[in-house]
Amino acid sequence: MRVVTISATFGTGGSVIGPAVAERLGVPFVDRAIPSAVAEELGVSLEEALAYDDRGESGLGRLLVGMLRLPNAAFGAAELGMLSGVPLSPEEFTMRTERMMRETARRSGGVFLGRAGAVVLADHPGALHVRLDGPLRRRVLQTAAFSGIPEREARRIVVANDRARAAYVRQFYRVNPADPQLYHMILDSTVIPVPICVELILTAANALG
Structure with missing residues (x-):
């Protein structure tokens, strides 16, 4: 069963490319299913589980929990308020997430978006690890165009x-998510069209598989 992990900086279309690759490979696209499964296992709400998940395009409470332990991290009162009342520990959620990912990869294969998949599934036989990235300026423009928001707001969201x-990956895995050694393939999806990115990933996945 095919396994592909995709690490995507914001504005590179990971949430579009990932499902397309999964459909072509005939495997699940594993994104929201992970926090949902962890929430069910822990007996908490999906909203509480998402407070620790590294995926999502609105709100950063789920990531700032981990960042609180990082040196030189500064937060405003509004950001800190997002963290109050969440009963899970970041370590516990991360451990459960890793287990779910490994079980899913073993049982059904899948295309895994985010959550340090290239690290968690580094030893999975035949897994392909992909990084989607691009210059900040182009990612900001893509975000603004896709979301219909002003460029200034898009830049704030992307940054x-x-x-x-990045802090999530550094905090829990002590690696730089931009390190090319983590990946088999790095694509600039701000200039390479989505269909071509999908085909390139499929070709590589089939070669490894």
Whole structure:
């Protein structure tokens, strides 16, 4: 069964490319299913589980929990308020997430978006690890065009998400998510059209598989 992990900086179309690759490979696209399964296992609401998940395009409470332990991390009162009242520990949620990912990969295969998949599934036989990235300027423009928001707001969202997602990986896995050694393939999906990115990933996945 095919396994592909995709690490995507904000504005690179991971949520579009991932499902397309999964459909072509005939495997699940594993994104929201992970926090849902963890929430069910822990007996908490999906909203509470998402407070620790590294995926999502609104709100950073789920990532700032981990960032609180990082040196030189500064947060405003509004950001800190997002963290109050959440009963889970970041370590517990991360451990459960890793287990769910490994079980899913073993049982059905899948295309895994985010959650340090290239690290968690580094030893899975035949897994392909992909990084989607691109220059900040182009990612901001893509976000603004896709969301219909002003460029200034798009830049704020892209920078905040980049910072938080990178902090999540550094905090729990002690690696830089931009390290090319983690991946078999790095694509600039701000210039390579989505259908071509999908075909390139499929070709590589089939070669490894």
